Amino acid sequence: MSTVDLIRHVKLSTARLPLTVPISDAKVFTGRQKPMTEVVFLFAEITTELGHSGIGFSYSKRAGGPAQYAHAKEVAEGLIGEDPNDIARIYTKLLWAGASVGRSGVATQALAAVDIALYDLKAKRAGLPLAKLLGSYRDSVRTYNTSGGFLNATLEEVKDRASRSIEEGIGGIKIKVGLPDSTEDLRRVAGIRDRIGPDVPLMVDANQQWDRATALRMGRRLEDFN
Template identity: 70%
Template sequence: MTLTPTNAAQVAGEATLDRIAWIKLSSVQLPLATPISDAKVFTGRQKPMTEVAFLFVELGTEQGHEGIGFSYSKRAGGPGQFAHAREIAPVLVGEDPSDIGKLWTKLVWAGASVGRSGLATQAVAAFDIALWDLKAKRAGLPLAKLLGAHRDSVRCYNTSGGFLHTPIEEVLDNATATLENGIGGIKIKVGHPEAGVDLARVSAVRERIGDTAPLMVDANQQWDRPTAQRMGRALEEFGLVWIEEPLDAYDAKGHAALAASLDTPIATGEMLASVAEHYELIRHDAADIIQPDAPRIGGITQFLKLATLAEHHNLQLAPHFAMEIHLHLAAAYSSEPWVEHFDWLEPLFNERLETRDGRMWVPSRPGLGVTLTDQARAWTTETHEVGVR
């Protein structure tokens, strides 16, 4: 057979030392102990959140190497992610697991008719993360070290103790306990329909934790432009690290105007589902702090592309949620980032991340350093396997 440049590139050569033999998909429903309400609930746009749906991908190779990755969905979309993953998974069997960029493209094109954003790339993300976990495990390195860490620990802040449904006295107690447990900063939710409620809660937390403890607020996209300007000015006195998602996630020009007019930094990006969508924020100077979510934008491969763009534009980095993944990625960012502490996922994993001195520490375990608990297996509602173990 005569090989053209196109099909020659698709034929594995001597450098291929291993191949993907099997893949297991699991749909897991994580129940939350308390229904969660942020500004989207108080404005009537969403119902309280009672569970988080996870798509787990476990895969193994002919030589016995294994990796695990996950994506997630809140309130809706979990079954769709699982269904899409089930359709595209077979294209990986027999492939070299080292060729992660190539495999990301192959997975995307396997489901190209539904696009390169949203649910489709969130399903791809779980495969991509599993491949990076496998590569780091095979190297015997934590993922951060495989990527090239700039630090062994990252500044961290807690979000889960400051939701709008939580009474202020409980928020204050949560803040005190959070700082005592070695977590460096506190983020609380704002965006209540009554501005006075927001300001009173922020004032109470600032008084409790003191003037020097890092404090952030998150409006979850619920302000319009005039409200964001008024609230931004009113919040200046509290010395916030950032105001998060003050406007609709796709309002790049509005975010840019707000960032230019306030001393308090603007952070956003968590709801975007591709590098291209984040680039709109970057090119409009719409954020001081970019907040990508690896499971939402297509995995670690895409996150690294976005991190390069962010670094080139001198942006700060504070990845959203999924600290088990983002700790490693934040540790590999050139300038000092933040990572978000959520304890929601702890029932899924046998391991715990260490927090002390206001920082979260990269574990010494290879890969992501996580394994699924028996409880996670018990919460599994559907599985699917391809290939042969």
């Protein structure tokens, strides 16, 4: 006869990671946000009666970190006594426990840490990498790096970081665009394409600051850089 292992304890914690250099994307240049100076993390550590454990995290940028932590603390007691295998059911239970603030945004960001912790616990208990537990389709996946392409960095800095990323095995590069002067966006894209060559995938991210007409116009001009 199998023994059902139930959740015994949940520990929530939060931490602030200050950034050495504040970073900016298009939302800063349109005046909608300030440069990002820190990232706030929410951690969830879940332990069962038989001693199995899992850890998950969520994060916020610019605002929302304290709200995520507060919301998670209010609903986390609903985990106690639950079977950690029932991940989807637990998620729905906690979502409805805090439904008075909505079922998106801060609420789901807070529950993400719990959700990840439950999957981490399940994979560890099974003795499998999470990808294998979920039924992996491939052994590797090509990655891209966007952390070196923020708009506060000079073009030369972005080019150097792109080169380093490729040397370290990153498969593609994404940079930020959406400056008030679109010719400057195109100058930066051209500089990166020239540096990384024609075969490395290159992507751009305007962070929701282009309207439909601008996106169509810029999309046509960006075709020259593939």
